[in-house]
Amino acid sequence: MLRIKNLESGYGRLKVLKKVTMHIRSGEIVTIIGANGAGKTSLLKTIAGLLPARSGEILFDTKDIGNLPPEKVVFRGCSLVPEGRQVFAPMTVRENILLGAYTQYRNGKGGAVRDDIERVYGIFPRLRERERQLAGTLSGGEQQMLAIARALMARPKLIMMDEPSMGLAPLVIRDIFAVITRLRKEGGTVLLVEQNARAALGIADRGYVLETGRIIMEGEAEELLSNREVQRAYLGRDLDAEGKM
Amino acid sequence: MAGVTYGTIYAIVAIGFNIIYNATGIINFAQGEFVMLGGMTAVTLSRFVPLPVAILGAVVLTTIVGAVIEIVFIRWLHRPSVLRMVIITIGISILIREIALHVWGESVRSLPYFTGTSVTSIRLGGVYISPQVLWAVGVGAVAVALLSAFFNLTMLGRQMRACSANRDAARLCGINAGNMVTLSFMISAAIGAIGGCVVCPITYVHYDSGTPLAIKGFTVAILGGLGNSTAAVGAGMILGILESFSIWVLPAAYKEAISIAILLLILFVRPSGIFGSAEAARLKEF
C-alpha cells in the first residue's frame, strides 16, 4: 500500500531523515518507534506532504505522492492524525467532523457523510455527547478521539497517527489503542508512531526503529519486543513508567 | 443620524479587516480603498446603466480587484513577517489611490439617493431620518447577517474558519488554504464595495476617501477586538456617534483626532478590545 525508498527530508539546512526505506501492506498495523527527536514526526509530515521530500520516493498504491501538497495527499486516501491533535479549537465537535468529510463532499459522496458520522460516533460515543461543544474545551483524550474521528471521515485507506497516547491517562490510552485494533479488524491500515514502544508493539504487526533519522531495525512486532537491544533502549523506560501506573 | 451612517461604514470596513485577519493574520491596510473603489466605480457606471446594475457592477469589479491583489501581491509570499505585510498592504493602498487619481481626478462625487432626494425624510419614532441612512443601516445589517450565516452554516464558510483556526490541519483535511485566502480578500473587497455604494450619497467619495476610512475601520476593529465581527458593529456605532456628538463640544477640526485618540487608548489599556474576552482571545490564538 505504501512503499518508501531512500527518503530524505529536513528543515532548512538541517537534514532530519536519512535514506529511510520502509513499506506498509494493506490491513497491517505498522509502528515506528524511536526516541524524542529521532524524526518520527518529520517522517509522517513528509508522507503527508507537509514537509517536502528532498530525494527518494513515496509510492502510495504504486503512484508517487512524494511531490504532492498535503491537500492532494488526502484525496489519494492517506490521512494524518497530527501530533498534538490539532483540532479546530474555536469550532464545534460536529463542525470538526464535517470538515474531515471535505474530500467526500468534493468527490460527490456527500450523501454518505451522514452514515460516516454515525460510524465515528459509534466508535467514539463521547463525541456524540459533546457534539455542540467547542473542540478547544474538550479534554486531551476527547481531542485525540476527535482528531482520529476527523481523519476517519475522509475514509482513508491508510491512517497515520502521530503519538496518539501523548499526555493521556492510561485508561484513555487503552481505549485509543482498542480503537486502532478495531480499525484493522474492519479492514483499515494504520501507521502508528509512538514513544510508548511497548504498547505500540503490543498491537502492531510489524515495527521499525528510527534513530537520528535512520531506520536501524525492522521486523515482526514480537521479534522486536523480544530483541535485547530494543528492550534496553526503548522498553526499559516504559517498564519504569508502567510500574508507576 | 450622520453618526449612524458613518458608524455603519466604519463597521463594514472593520468587518473587512476582520475577515482577512481571521484568514491570514494580515491587517490589510488597503481595506479603505475597496470602499472608495466601490463608490467611485458605481458613480461612473451609473452614468451608463441603471443604479442597481451600476452598484452590482461596482461590487463585482471590486471583488475581482480583491482577488487580483491577493494573487499578485500576497499569494507567493512564504510566511511573511508582520512588518513586511504592513508595508506591502500600505503600498497596495497607495497604488490603488494613485490609479484612482489618474482615472477619476480629484473631483468629489456622489451617487443619487436610492429613494427620494437629499431633503426627503422619514419620521421614525419622533425623529426625522433620511431614507439613505435606513438604506445604509439596513444593507449593513443584512450583510452582517449573511456573512454570519455564510461562516457558520455553509461548508465553504467552515473551510475558511478551519484555515484560520489551524492552517496545517485544514490542509490535512484536503482544504486548499491558498484559495481560502483569495476568497477572504474577495469577500472583504465585496463587502467594502457594498458599503462604499450605500453610504456615498451621504458621505461622498473621491480618490482619497479610503485612507481615513481605513484608520477609522482599524480603530473599530481594535475596539471590538480583532477578528470579532459582531463586536465590530457595536464598536462602529460607538465611534460614529461619538464623532458626530464631538462637534458640539470640540472644534470640528478635532473630529478626525477622536478615532486616533481612541485607537491609542485602546492599544495601551485593553488590546483585546472592549468586547473581547481573554478567554476568546486564547481560544483564537491557540
Ligand SMILES: Nc1ncnc2c1ncn2[C@@H]1O[C@H](COP(=O)(O)OP(=O)(O)O)[C@@H](O)[C@H]1O
Ligand atoms: N519545525 C522544525 N524546524 C526545525 N527543526 C525541526 C522542526 N521540527 C523538528 N525539527 C528537528 O527535527 C528533528 C526530528 O524531530 P521530530 O521529527 O519532531 O522527531 P520526533 O517526532 O521523533 O520526536 C529534531 O532534531 C528536531 O529538533
Ligand SMILES: [Mg+2]
Ligand atoms: Mg514527534
